[in-house]
Amino acid sequence: MTVLEAIQKSTDFLAKKGVESARLNAELLLAHQLNLPRMKLYLNFDRVLTTAETDGLRELIKRRATREPVQHITGSTSFCGCEISVSRHALVPRPETELLAELGWKFLAEHRPPTRLEDDSQKHAGPEAGAxxxxxxGTGTGCIAIALAAKCLIARITALDISPDALALAKENAAQNKVAERVEFLLGDGFAALEGRWGEHPREVKSDSQNDSPEVSPHQFDLIISNPPYIASAEIETLNAEVKDFDPRGALDGGADGLDFYRRLVKEAGPFLKPAGKIMVEFGDGQADDLKQIFAAEKWIVEAVQEDYSHRARILIAHL
Ligand SMILES: C[S@@+](CC[C@H](N)C(=O)[O-])C[C@H]1O[C@@H](n2cnc3c(N)ncnc32)[C@H](O)[C@@H]1O
Incomplete structure (x- = not known):
């Protein structure tokens, strides 16, 4: 069987099994089997596959026909140019989330506010004070944190998740992408993951009466960025098998209306933001209006709602 014949046969089989974009999937899996970039297949249409290659491809295609995501089968995906390993322990990074990461690293690169740590004796500050x-x-595979660190080389990132397995994967990904020194991973339920990190909790930081500039705690960030679980619980069963059967439920379930994590963020995030800090969150289709209300109700100023590349409102940017 030639490369072209293998693509055609695999495409037909996957299409019959209801796999979307069957041809693309067939090409991705054949390229993985042959250890070639996908585009190289087009230069090798007449190449005859060995028996081992044909057998290997058959196994990959069978797995995909069970609706296992192609990224789980190949073991990784590209996110903002970073190679990210994926597994059942964390959500497969989505292309739309790349835009959130891009907005994040652009903000970090441009936004280097002076902090009291820089003006002060820097007694709490490490060598990177002012970064x-x-x-x-909710870092999952670590894709956003890693992209921020990879694209903004002066930034320091803290990434938290409630899933120890996801965090272990995220740590491996940070090491693979050579940013582990600038990304700190913390396990815990939301902001509780930060407890005890450097002792002082931001709510306990007193403003300095001698000085107008607000005290900045090492727990406070220039940017809080999140792609939280945002699917309404009852909707999960209606999603594609690739999502409902393979992404972890804890990465999808946003409560009864999908908005629980935003309610939590607007109530809890404030003390963890520096005075000129921003929050950027991804959200799902049709959630923009509810989200704006949720933020406004807790006195956040919604600065922008950005569309993704398919022109769907997808990212909300706000500050206090
Ligand atoms: C939609 S996934 C996003 C993963 C990754 N940031 C991305 O964009 O691909 C949401 C993540 O939030 C984590 N998560 C869910 N509940 C959490 C909680 N209470 N505290 C911290 N992380 C949580 C999940 O384990 C999951 O990894």
């Missing part, structure tokens, strides 16, 4: 900082809330 822009971000908190990735």
């Amino acid at each position: 822009p900082t971000a908190l990735d809330f």
Whole structure:
């Protein structure tokens, strides 16, 4: 069987099994089997596959026909140019989330506000005092945190998740992408993951009566960025098998109306933001209006709602 014949046969089989974009999937899996970039297949249409290659491809295609995501089968995906390993322990990074990461690293690169730590004796500050900082809330594979660190080389990132397995994967990904020294991973339920990190909790930081500029705690970040679970619980069963059967439920379930994490963020995030800090969150289709209300109700100023590349409102940016 030639490369072209293998693509055609695999495409037909996957299409019959209801796999979307069957041809693309067939090409991705054949390229993985042959250890070639996908585009190289087009230069090798007449190449005859060995028996081992044909058998290997058959196994990959069978797995995909059970609706296992192609990224789980190949073991990784590209996110903002970073190679991110994926597994059943964390959500497969989505292309639309790349835009959130891009907005995040652009903000960090441009936004380097002077802090009291720089003006002061820097007694609490490490060698990187003044580096822009971000908190990735619900890091999963670590894709956002890693992209921020990879694209903004002066930034320091803290990433938290409630899943120990996801965090272990995220740590491996940070090491693979050579940003582990600037990304700190914390396990815990939301902001509780930060407890005890450097002792002082931001709510306990007193403003300095001698000085107009607000006290900045090492727990406070220039940016809080999050792609939280945002699917309404009852909707999960209606999603594609690739999502409902393979992404962890804890990465999808946003409560009865999908908005629980935003309610939590607007109530809890404030003390963890520096005075000129921003929050950037991804959200789902049709959630923009509710989200704006949720933020406004807790006195956040919604600065922008950005569309993704398919022109769907997808990212909300706000500050206090
Ligand atoms: C939609 S996934 C996003 C993963 C990754 N940031 C991305 O964009 O691909 C949401 C993540 O939030 C984590 N999560 C869910 N509940 C959490 C909680 N209470 N505290 C911290 N993380 C939580 C999940 O484990 C999951 O990894």
